[in-house]
Amino acid sequence: MRNNFQHAQAAHCESGVTRNLLNIIGVEQMTEPLAFGIGSGLFFVYIPLIKINNGPAIAFRSFPGIIFKKTCQALNIDVTRKKFSSKQKAQEYLDKKLEEGYAVGCQVGVYYLPYFPKEYRFHFNAHNLIVFGKENGKYLVSDPIMEHETTMTEYELERVRFAKGALAPKGQLYFAEKKGAVTNETMQQAIKRGIKRNVVNMLHIPGAIGGVKGIAFTGKKIKNWRNKFGLHKSGLYLAQLVRMQEEIGTGGGGFRYIYGAFLQEAYEYLPVDELMRLSNEFTKAGDLWRDAAVQASGIYKGRLGSQEDFNVMGDYLREIAAIEKKAFEDLSKINWH
Amino acid sequence: MKKEDVPQDLGSLGKITKEVCYATDASGKYTTELSNGWQVKTNALDITWDDINQKIAAAKEKVLCNEVSPILFFMEKSVMNIGILSSYTGFFKWQIKRHLKPAVFNKLSTKKLTRYAEVFNVSVDELKTMNVHEE
Numbered sequence: 147m148r149n150n151f152q153h154a155q156a157a158h159c160e161s162g163v164t165r166n167l168l169n170i171i172g173v174e175q176m177t178e179p180l181a182f183g184i185g186s187g188l189f190f191v192y193i194p195l196i197k198i199n200n201g202p203a204i205a206f207r208s209f210p211g212i213i214f215k216k217t218c219q220a221l222n223i224d225v226t227r228k229k230f231s232s233k234q235k236a237q238e239y240l241d242k243k244l245e246e247g248y249a250v251g252c253q254v255g256v257y258y259l260p261y262f263p264k265e266y267r268f269h270f271n272a273h274n275l276i277v278f279g280k281e282n283g284k285y286l287v288s289d290p291i292m293e294h295e296t297t298m299t300e301y302e303l304e305r306v307r308f309a310k311g312a313l314a315p316k317g318q319l320y321f322a323e324k325k326g327a328v329t330n331e332t333m334q335q336a337i338k339r340g341i342k343r344n345v346v347n348m349l350h351i352p353g354a355i356g357g358v359k360g361i362a363f364t365g366k367k368i369k370n371w372r373n374k375f376g377l378h379k380s381g382l383y384l385a386q387l388v389r390m391q392e393e394i395g396t397g398g399g400g401f402r403y404i405y406g407a408f409l410q411e412a413y414e415y416l417p418v419d420e421l422m423r424l425s426n427e428f429t430k431a432g433d434l435w436r437d438a439a440v441q442a443s444g445i446y447k448g449r450l451g452s453q454e455d456f457n458v459m460g461d462y463l464r465e466i467a468a469i470e471k472k473a474f475e476d477l478s479k480i481n482w483h
Numbered sequence: 484m485k486k487e488d489v490p491q492d493l494g495s496l497g498k499i500t501k502e503v504c505y506a507t508d509a510s511g512k513y514t515t516e517l518s519n520g521w522q523v524k525t526n527a528l529d530i531t532w533d534d535i536n537q538k539i540a541a542a543k544e545k546v547l548c549n550e551v552s553p554i555l556f557f558m559e560k561s562v563m564n565i566g567i568l569s570s571y572t573g574f575f576k577w578q579i580k581r582h583l584k585p586a587v588f589n590k591l592s593t594k595k596l597t598r599y600a601e602v603f604n605v606s607v608d609e610l611k612t613m614n615v616h617e618e
Contacts, residue, residue: 157503157515179505179513199531199562257562265495265528269567293500293517310570382534385527392524394502398484403505407513429507433484436523443523446530 151249151278153288153295157397157404158207161187162290163251163274164214170249171324173221175333183408184220184340185213188401189347191356192364198312199268201386204364206400208347210272210313214251214320216343220336221328227320233304236317240277243321249278249288253318255309261289261296266394271313277303291394330415337412338482345478348470358471365463372456381446384459388439388446399432402470406432420480427473431466438462486516494520494528535562546613552588553613554579557603571602 151170156162156178164181182188189208196203218225230236243250255271256262279286284297298306307317348357355363364387371380391400406428413421441459444450486506496502497519504518542556558568569576574595581587582595593607600610609615 155503157505200534201531261499263495263499265532268562291500291502311567314570381530385530388524388527389531392521392527394496397503397505398489398518403484403513406507407505410513425513426511429484436484439523443526447526 147244148279148281148286149244149247149249151276151288154290155293156290158182158187158395158401159274159290160210160213160272161185161404163276164217166276166288166290167214167249167251167322168217168221168223171223171322173223173324173328175328176217177411179404179408179411180333180337181213181217182401182404183344183412184336185215185217186340186344186347187213188344188405189356190358190360190364190400192360192367193355194367199386200382202383204387204390206391206396210253214274216340217336218322220339221332222325223328224323224325225320226323227318230317233308233317236307236319237300237304240319241280243319244277244280248321249276251276251320252303252307253315253320254303254306255311255315256306257309258302258305259289260298260302261292269309269311271309271311271315334415337415341412341477341480345474348474349478358467358474361470362464362467365460365467367460368463369453369456369460372451372453377445377448377451380456381448384442385446388442391435392439399435402428402432402435416482418480418482420476424473424476427469427476431469431473434462434466434469438466486514489516489518490521490523491519492522492525494522494525496520535559543613546585549585552583552585553610554583554588554599556613557599557605557610561603568602572598574598 154166156165158178161178161182164185165176165178168176168181187207189205191205193203215225228239230239240250252275254273254275255269256273257267257269259267275287275289277285277287284299285303286295287298288295307315309315351357354360371383375383392398397404406425409421409425409428438459441450441455441462445455445459484504484506486508489504489506501517501519503515505513506516508514539556539559542551542559545551546553546556565576565579569579572579574582582591596607596610600607603610605615
């Protein structure tokens, strides 16, 4: 059984799954950048007290699950989301939905994903893929970050659906159902709402570790890493920062390029010139994030290592914080007519 | 980033799939471009694995000196910590800490050893001897 579904590759798993699931239920205008922007995907947070894989806990995007939820909410689309305590029931439910013709989104852990290269298998549990059929006992799987669709055995899929550790998926699956047509006006409202929420997340979140304040805060902390942790460990920390920022799933530049693309696409629905100008600002921010990554790689490769090199690294983040702060302030001031 | 600047440094992922990057074309319009990888992030991944491999080697040394049970070796090899191992095996953390002692490990029932072996994707024999074939 192969349900109505067309695999399409994406940069970011959750935005890609959102786009692909919405496309098949008739929301053809949905693209990956629109899903990312309407879902207010852009973020930054550094939590100094938590460690992930022995490195700093840094994220460039909003909490997993938010993009799908908020995008569907804004477009008045029904979402069913289910978690399971029993592996058997999780599989039975999935099989039933597949037989009813659905394509189903699943949250999975990447550690046991059979088609991932070994170097990429960490205990990261907020990956998303779509199951859209079953043939000869194998599930047909569309992983949005892969070029081609793939298959998984029942055991393999069960294992990743019941990955353990932080953000354990607990067999979580979800699918969308359209209630009515998604009009141009709905899209316009959704885009405005998405931008407004993203402004709040980046500018007005309380505390010093999230949003643009969090970027500047991290820049300040990085300058102390050399003295505090020594060269080896701070090199590993910077490597983790670069991986969170540039690894597969980000579209490059810590999701800033996807956001730039979103603002350009938003312009087609809401022709305000400011959107095009601010898209350039996010491109600039993304470029600076990548320059910072090059500086970081100099340190973790051992080519650089003086305190001055760490200061330069930290100053990159402070410069980025200033650019993104201004850009979000300008977004909040847009007069939508 | 401009489309023509999207890096094409073949990394371990690029051999399996290219990845989508967002970049701008000559007129400044956003589009997507496939990338084979970027040396900067390949290096980030490499030094992360160097660090993990050092921890695996150190764990192996400790097991061979009979200071700790092979569970530590496989835990490091699976990039786990006691918390993750505890949720995968269903053992409590304090139990795992006991099982890390060679004397306790040697007396574990086959049933308990199987629980570890399954999580580590090895046989019980391999779990005891650390003789595993690298893929």
